[in-house]
Amino acid sequence: MGQAIIKFIESTGFYGFPWQNGVMILISCFLLYLAIKKGFEPLLLVPIAFGMLLTNLPKAGLMAPHHLNGETLRQIAEGLHLTVTQPIAEHADPGGLLWYFFQGDELGIFPPIIFMGVGAMTDFGPLIANPKALLLGAAAQFGIFTTFLGAILLGFNAQQAGAIGIIGGADGPTAIYLASRLAPEILGPIAVAAYSYMALVPVIQPPIMMALTTKKERIVKMDQLRPVSQKEKILFPVMVTLLVSLMLPPATALVGMLMLGNLFRESMVVARLTETATNALINIVTIFLGISVGATATAERFLQLETIKIIVLGVLAFGVGTAAGVLLGKIMYKVSGGKINPLIGSAGVSAVPMAARVSQVVGQKENPSNFLLMHAMGPNVAGVIGSAVAAGVLLSLFG
Numbered sequence: 205m206g207q208a209i210i211k212f213i214e215s216t217g218f219y220g221f222p223w224q225n226g227v228m229i230l231i232s233c234f235l236l237y238l239a240i241k242k243g244f245e246p247l248l249l250v251p252i253a254f255g256m257l258l259t260n261l262p263k264a265g266l267m268a269p270h271h272l273n274g275e276t277l278r279q280i281a282e283g284l285h286l287t288v289t290q291p292i293a294e295h296a297d298p299g300g301l302l303w304y305f306f307q308g309d310e311l312g313i314f315p316p317i318i319f320m321g322v323g324a325m326t327d328f329g330p331l332i333a334n335p336k337a338l339l340l341g342a343a344a345q346f347g348i349f350t351t352f353l354g355a356i357l358l359g360f361n362a363q364q365a366g367a368i369g370i371i372g373g374a375d376g377p378t379a380i381y382l383a384s385r386l387a388p389e390i391l392g393p394i395a396v397a398a399y400s401y402m403a404l405v406p407v408i409q410p411p412i413m414m415a416l417t418t419k420k421e422r423i424v425k426m427d428q429l430r431p432v433s434q435k436e437k438i439l440f441p442v443m444v445t446l447l448v449s450l451m452l453p454p455a456t457a458l459v460g461m462l463m464l465g466n467l468f469r470e471s472m473v474v475a476r477l478t479e480t481a482t483n484a485l486i487n488i489v490t491i492f493l494g495i496s497v498g499a500t501a502t503a504e505r506f507l508q509l510e511t512i513k514i515i516v517l518g519v520l521a522f523g524v525g526t527a528a529g530v531l532l533g534k535i536m537y538k539v540s541g542g543k544i545n546p547l548i549g550s551a552g553v554s555a556v557p558m559a560a561r562v563s564q565v566v567g568q569k570e571n572p573s574n575f576l577l578m579h580a581m582g583p584n585v586a587g588v589i590g591s592a593v594a595a596g597v598l599l600s601l602f603g
Contacts, residue, residue, distance in 0.1 A: 228260040228507070231501075239253060245405075251490070251495045258495070268303060309384060309493065312457065314489050320464055326469075330579065331581075333432050340536075340586065341529075341586025343552055344373075344529035345587070347526070348591075351372050351517050351524065367383040371394060380394075380497070386599070412523060416546075422566065422571070424537070426544060448589070452600060454603060458592040459596075462588065529552035547563045550562065557581065560583075
C-alpha cells in the first residue's frame with residue numbers, strides 16, 4: 205500500500221515541479237490577464253496563453269511527438285530497401301494532443317486558411333480607391349528587412365534572420381508560414397512573439413505615432429474616398445493573384461488564399477462560402493492555431509538567450525515598421541499640401557483591422573470629429589499583401 209501511495213505521488217505533476225515550468229505558467233497567467241482584464245485582443249491571447257499553460261504542466265506530455273512502433277518502422281525500412289543495423293524500440297508513443305494541432309502550423313496548413321478568412325472579411329475598396337496606400341503598406345515592411353540585418357549581426361543565419369524579420373509585418377500567420385519553411389527550429393519563439401505583438405498593437409504603436417507627428421498633422425481631415433464599383437472589386441483579387449504569384453511563386457499559397465476569400469466576398473454569388481470562411485472556419489482554425497502556438501512555448505525552449513534575442517528583435521521590427529509607415533505618411537502630407545494625415549501610415553503593418561483602429565483612436569483624441577478608419581484601412585490591407593510579398597521574397601532568396 206505504501207509503495208502504491210509513493211508511486212502515485214511521484215506520478216503527479218507536483219513531484220519535482222521544475223521552476224522553469226513555473227515561470228512559464230506565470231507568464232501565461234499574465235497574458236490571460238492582459239486578454240481578459242485589459243481586453244488586449246482576447247481572440248488571440250486567450251488560446252495562446254492557455255496553450256502555453258497546458259504545455260508547461262509537468263508530465264502531461266501534451267506536446268510529446270508521435271513515435272512509431274518497431275514493427276511499423278521495420279515495414280517502412282523494408283519498403284525503402286534499407287538495412288536496419290540498430291535495435292528498434294518495440295513500443296509506440298501516440299504523442300500528445302497539442303503536438304497534432306501543431307502539425308497544422310509546421311506543415312503550413314493553418315496560415316493560408318486564416319488568410320482565406322481574412323480575405324473574406326476584408327474590403328479592399330479603400331485600397332482600390334486610393335492606390336497610394338500601397339506605398340504606406342510597403343513602407344511598413346521596412347522593419348522586416350532592417351531586423352533581418354540586425355539578426356545577422358546577432359549571430360543568426362540568413363534563414364533564421366529572415367524568419368525573425370517577418371515579425372515586423374505584425375502578421376502571425378505569415379510569420380508561422382515563413383518560419384516553418386526557413387527556420388522550423390525557432391518557430392515557437394517567433395510565433396509567440398508575432399502573435400503577442402499583434403495583440404499589443406494598441407500599446408506599442410501610439411507612443412511611436414505621437415513622437416513622430418505634430419498636432420497639426422494629427423488633426424488633418426482627409427477627403428472622402430471615391431466609390432468603388434463591384435467590377436473593380438472582382439477584378440482586384442484576380443489581378444493581384446496573377447501578378448504576385450508570377451513574380452514570387454513562393455508567395456502563392458498566402459496571397460492566393462487571401463484573394464480567394466476576398467473573391468468569395470465580392471462576387472456575391474457564394475454567400476454560404478463567405479459565411480463559412482468568415483465565421484466557422486476561421487474561428488475553428490484560430491482556436492487550433494492559437495493553442496498550438498502557445499504550446500510551442502515550453503520552458504526548455506523559451507527560457508534561453510536565443511529566445512530573448514528573438515523577442516527583442518521582434519519588437520524592434522514592429523517599431524521600425526510602424527515608424528517607417530508614419531514617416532512616409534509625413535512625406536505624403538508635405539507633398540499633398542497637408543491633405544494626408546500621417547497617422548494612417550502606422551496602419552501599414554498587417555494587423556487587420558487593429559492597426560487601422562489605432563490610427564482612428566489616436567486621430568480622434570486630437571480631433572473628435574475626425575474619422576480616419578476607412579482611410580487607414582487602405583494601408584492596412586496593403587500591409588497584408590505586403591507582408592505576404594515580403595515572405596515570398598525571403599523564401600525566394602533563402603528557401
